Amino acid sequence: MATDHLGDMRLFAEAASAGSLSAAGRKLGLSPAxxxxxxxxxxxxxxxxxxxxxxxxxxxxxxxRVYLAHCTTALQIIDDAQAELRAGRGAVQGKLRISASTDFGRQLFGRWLDAFVDAHPDVRVALTLTDSLSNLHQDAVDIAIRFGQPENSALIARRLGPNCRVLCASPDYLARHGTPRTPEDLGQHRFIVLVTASGPLNQFHFAKGDRSWQYTVPMADAWESNDGALVRAWALAGRGIARKTIWDAAEDLRAGRLRILLPDYVAHEAGVYALRHGTRYMTPRVRAFLDFLVVQFAREATALSDVLPFQE
Known part of the structure; x- marks a missing residue:
C-alpha cells in the first residue's frame, strides 16, 4: 500500500508539473485510464x-497547491536517500533549491553559485528570486538567504556574515543634488523605495555614538517598486537615493557606480542568515553549500572593509 501511495504522489507531482495527466501517465508508464x-x-x-x-x-x-509542496519535499528526500546510497554516503549531488533576494541573487550571489557548481558539477540548481519572505513550509526550498535574524523558531538559522543597510546614490545624482552630510539633510533629497508585501521600506534608522535618528521617506514624492533589481537600476540612472544591503550594493560600490551616503551614521544589524527547515534531513549538498557560503561571505566582508568597515 505504501508503495502504491508513493506512486500516486509521483503521478500527482508529474501531472502538476506537466499540466497534463495523460503526459504524466506516459512518463510513468501508465495508460490514460x-x-x-x-x-x-x-x-x-x-x-x-x-x-x-x-x-x-x-x-x-x-x-x-498545499499538497504539492509537501509531496515535492517528501519525494525529494526519498530521491536524495536513494541517490546517496547509490553513489556512496556524502556525495555532493542532486538539485539544490535556493531562495534569495532579487538584486543579491543577480549580482554577487550569482557569481558565487557558479563557483560552487563548478566545484561540484553533479549539483543542479533551482533558484527563486524574491524580495518577499518565502514560506519555507509551503515552498520547495532547501535554503533561503535572508537579511536579518528570523523570528520563526521552527526554522534553523545559520549566520553567514555581518550585515548593514546603507543609503547610496550615483555620482551623477550627487553632482546634481548635492551630498547629504547628516540625517537632517535627507529632507532635501529624492528617494527610491522598495515595496514588499508588508509595505514600503521607507523608514531609515541611523546611529552615531549614543545618538540615534529616524527618517521616513514621504511616499508621495518617492519612486517605488517591488523589484530590488529595478530599484538598483533607477539608483544607477540617478533617479534618487536608494537603501540597499551592503551585499546588494557591493559590486557597484567597489566600481564607483554608487557611493555610500552618511557612512558615519550606519546602523549595523544582526547579520545575514541561511534558513532551512528544522525537520528536514540536511543532504550533503546543502551542508557543503552552507559551508561554502560562510567562506564566501567572510572573504567579501574583508574585500568590502575599505568601503565600509563591518562591526560585529
Whole structure:
C-alpha cells in the first residue's frame, strides 16, 4: 500500500508539473485510464480535490497547491536517500533549491553559485528570486538567504556574515543634488523605495555614538517598486537615493557606480542568515553549500572593509 501511495504522489507531482495527466501517465508508464484511476484514488484517500480539470489542461486547487509542496519535499528526500546510497554516503549531488533576494541573487550571489557548481558539477540548481519572505513550509526550498535574524523558531538559522543597510546614490545624482552630510539633510533629497508585501521600506534608522535618528521617506514624492533589481537600476540612472544591503550594493560600490551616503551614521544589524527547515534531513549538498557560503561571505566582508568597515 505504501508503495502504491508513493506512486500516486509521483503521478500527482508529474501531472502538476506537466499540466497534463495523460503526459504524466506516459512518463510513468501508465495508460490514460490507469493514470485517471490512480489520481481519483488519491483524491478519495485525501478527501480533497487536487485539480480543476478542463479539456485542455489541469489547474491546481488550493488544496492541491498545499499538497504539492509537501509531496515535492517528501519525494525529494526519498530521491536524495536513494541517490546517496547509490553513489556512496556524502556525495555532493542532486538539485539544490535556493531562495534569495532579487538584486543579491543577480549580482554577487550569482557569481558565487557558479563557483560552487563548478566545484561540484553533479549539483543542479533551482533558484527563486524574491524580495518577499518565502514560506519555507509551503515552498520547495532547501535554503533561503535572508537579511536579518528570523523570528520563526521552527526554522534553523545559520549566520553567514555581518550585515548593514546603507543609503547610496550615483555620482551623477550627487553632482546634481548635492551630498547629504547628516540625517537632517535627507529632507532635501529624492528617494527610491522598495515595496514588499508588508509595505514600503521607507523608514531609515541611523546611529552615531549614543545618538540615534529616524527618517521616513514621504511616499508621495518617492519612486517605488517591488523589484530590488529595478530599484538598483533607477539608483544607477540617478533617479534618487536608494537603501540597499551592503551585499546588494557591493559590486557597484567597489566600481564607483554608487557611493555610500552618511557612512558615519550606519546602523549595523544582526547579520545575514541561511534558513532551512528544522525537520528536514540536511543532504550533503546543502551542508557543503552552507559551508561554502560562510567562506564566501567572510572573504567579501574583508574585500568590502575599505568601503565600509563591518562591526560585529
Amino acid at each position: 490507469a493514470a485517471s484511476a490512480r489520481l481519483a484514488k488519491l483524491e478519495a484517500t485525501l478527501q480533497a480535490k487536487l485539480f480543476e480539470r478542463t479539456s485542455r489542461h489541469l489547474q491546481l486547487t488550493d488544496e492541491g
